Amino acid sequence: MGLCLRNCLCIVLIATAAVGGVSSNHGVFSVKYRYAGRERSLSLLKEHDARRQLRILAGVDLPLGGTSRPDGVGLYYAKIGIGTPPKDYYVQVDTGSDIMWVNCIQCKECPRRSSLGIELTLYDIKDSSTGKFVTCDQEFCHGVYGGPLTDCMANTSCPYLEIYGDGSSTTGYFVQDVVQYDKVSGDLQTTSTNGSLIFGQSGNLDSTNEEALDGIIGFGKSNSSMISQLASSGGVRKMFAHCLDGINGGGIFAIGHVVQPEVNKTPLVPNQPHYSINMTAVQVGLDFLNLPTDVFGVGDNKGTIIDSGTTLAYLPEMVYEPLVSKIISQQPDLKVHTVHDEYTCFQYSESVDEGFPNVTFHFENSVSLKVYPHEYLFPFVINKEDLWCIGWQNSGMQSRDRKNMTLLGDLVLSNKLVLYDLENQVIGWTEYNYSFLTKVKNLNLINDIYGLFQALQALKCGMNGLEQFI
Numbered sequence: 248m249g250l251c252l253r254n255c256l257c258i259v260l261i262a263t264a265a266v267g268g269v270s271s272n273h274g275v276f277s278v279k280y281r282y283a284g285r286e287r288s289l290s291l292l293k294e295h296d297a298r299r300q301l302r303i304l305a306g307v308d309l310p311l312g313g314t315s316r317p318d319g320v321g322l323y324y325a326k327i328g329i330g331t332p333p334k335d336y337y338v339q340v341d342t343g344s345d346i347m348w349v350n351c352i353q354c355k356e357c358p359r360r361s362s363l364g365i366e367l368t369l370y371d372i373k374d375s376s377t378g379k380f381v382t383c384d385q386e387f388c389h390g391v392y393g394g395p396l397t398d399c400m401a402n403t404s405c406p407y408l409e410i411y412g413d414g415s416s417t418t419g420y421f422v423q424d425v426v427q428y429d430k431v432s433g434d435l436q437t438t439s440t441n442g443s444l445i446f447g448q449s450g451n452l453d454s455t456n457e458e459a460l461d462g463i464i465g466f467g468k469s470n471s472s473m474i475s476q477l478a479s480s481g482g483v484r485k486m487f488a489h490c491l492d493g494i495n496g497g498g499i500f501a502i503g504h505v506v507q508p509e510v511n512k513t514p515l516v517p518n519q520p521h522y523s524i525n526m527t528a529v530q531v532g533l534d535f536l537n538l539p540t541d542v543f544g545v546g547d548n549k550g551t552i553i554d555s556g557t558t559l560a561y562l563p564e565m566v567y568e569p570l571v572s573k574i575i576s577q578q579p580d581l582k583v584h585t586v587h588d589e590y591t592c593f594q595y596s597e598s599v600d601e602g603f604p605n606v607t608f609h610f611e612n613s614v615s616l617k618v619y620p621h622e623y624l625f626p627f628v629i630n631k632e633d634l635w636c637i638g639w640q641n642s643g644m645q646s647r648d649r650k651n652m653t654l655l656g657d658l659v660l661s662n663k664l665v666l667y668d669l670e671n672q673v674i675g676w677t678e679y680n681y682s683f684l685t686k687v688k689n690l691n692l693i694n695d696i697y698g699l700f701q702a703l704q705a706l707k708c709g710m711n712g713l714e715q716f717i
Contacts, residue, residue, distance in 0.1 A: 328439075337363075338460060338463055340500050341466060341555075342522060342556065344464075349448060377443075382401060383399035383405050387421065390470055407420070421446070424444070425443055425444075427440070444473060467520075474502060486502070487501060487503070487667050510675035511614045512668065512675035519549060522552065522667065526550070527609045531574065537569075539565065542566060543653050552654040553674060554654060565643075578593075592635060594632070603620040603624065623659075
């Protein structure tokens with residue numbers, strides 16, 4: 248028996264034996280891609296990223312995450328259960344948010360329907376026998392606000408309010424309840440597990456039915472995130488990984504210690520609110536770009552931000568211009584178009600992987616990340632003309648806090664296993680090839696390891712989600 252995760256050709260082996268008193272209650276989230284099956288509109292992707300960056304940057308010094316637009320800031324979503332008895336909720340799985348929150352029954356403006364074809368649910372604490380409010384004198388509330396909250400009495404509910412630079416907001420109260428999600432057991436079967444988590448129930452939102460969701464699961468760095476709460480209770484290691492397919496849709500977020508494949512890691516930049524790492528060089532084909540040594544550390548946001556919720560990749564102007572120039576120079580006869588005053592596009596009828604160079608980003612600890620032409624180029628049709636457009640974006644043209652930032656999104660991260668190790672404050676990734684898949688297939692998946700999905704069998708999968716097979 249095995250598990251088949253459709254549309255994401257990754258193999259992940261995670262230790263199941265208890266380590267240092269930590270149990271084997273590892274979680275796995277099968278996620279779907281918001282834009283799956285849709286033409287990749289340049290304006291849609293850029294609009295999404297603009298809202299996303301305003302949210303994550305405007306809130307960096309504030310203690311809470313979340314947004315009033317769950318339909319507008321994330322790319323991947325999953326189904327979880329909340330309460331006793333559990334009800335289903337569809338939430339973004341987001342490395343850029345620190346808390347989990349869902350829309351609540353008191354919210355009059357929250358969406359009731361979604362164009363994603365899912366049924367939305369408003370959380371009602373009265374419907375759950377295990378739900379309870381978090382009060383102002385509890386440690387969690389003190390941790391969020393850095394101490395006792397002024398004018399908040401001991402027996403009253405701990406509130407939260409977050410307002411972001413794009414004008415969106417989320418406000419409500421923290422509650423604690425049982426959250427149900429999937430895990431993979433030693434016999435390679437998916438079973439249900441749960442944990443008691445503190446999350447926000449939001450009661451004042453301004454959102455639309457367009458691709459709306461019930462809320463967010465935050466996989467951010469702070470102590471209020473889901474991964475931090477589960478780890479502090481002794482249920483899991485403070486580590487997670489994802490493998491995401493941004494073209495066909497789908498993927499997984501897996502909680503636990505990845506033992507196979509081996510992942511090369513680079514340190515996280517300390518004292519940064521996001522997952523930021525130190526980029527050291529950019530290579531186009533065989534050539535390295537001649538760049539200033541401090542180009543990737545601009546302003547208060549040091550390092551390169553890794554964010555699975557952003558669609559494209561944003562580079563400082565002094566990186567973007569020589570990078571794009573080098574790519575285009577590979578084909579001197581290209582007829583280059585500027586679409587919407589900011590997208591570099593061109594006609595090309597041959598194989599892009601054969602006609603254009605790989606782009607490799609180098610990081611601290613001699614770790615590199617290779618991006619292939621078919622990943623950074625994508626097709627676009629304008630006036631019935633078939634074009635290829637470059638996914639690299641010039642952050643030097645953006646305003647204020649976003650100017651000259653370095654941010655690598657789904658364009659770079661999809662179709663790779665990305666590991667976030669918060670215990671050791673490192674992040675890493677790896678690619679996949681058929682020889683590795685064959686190697687994993689021949690392993691005996693017993694005792695202290697299990698497969699989230701089994702060698703080459705993943706190649707047989709065609710749709711989203713998890714499927715049992717023999």
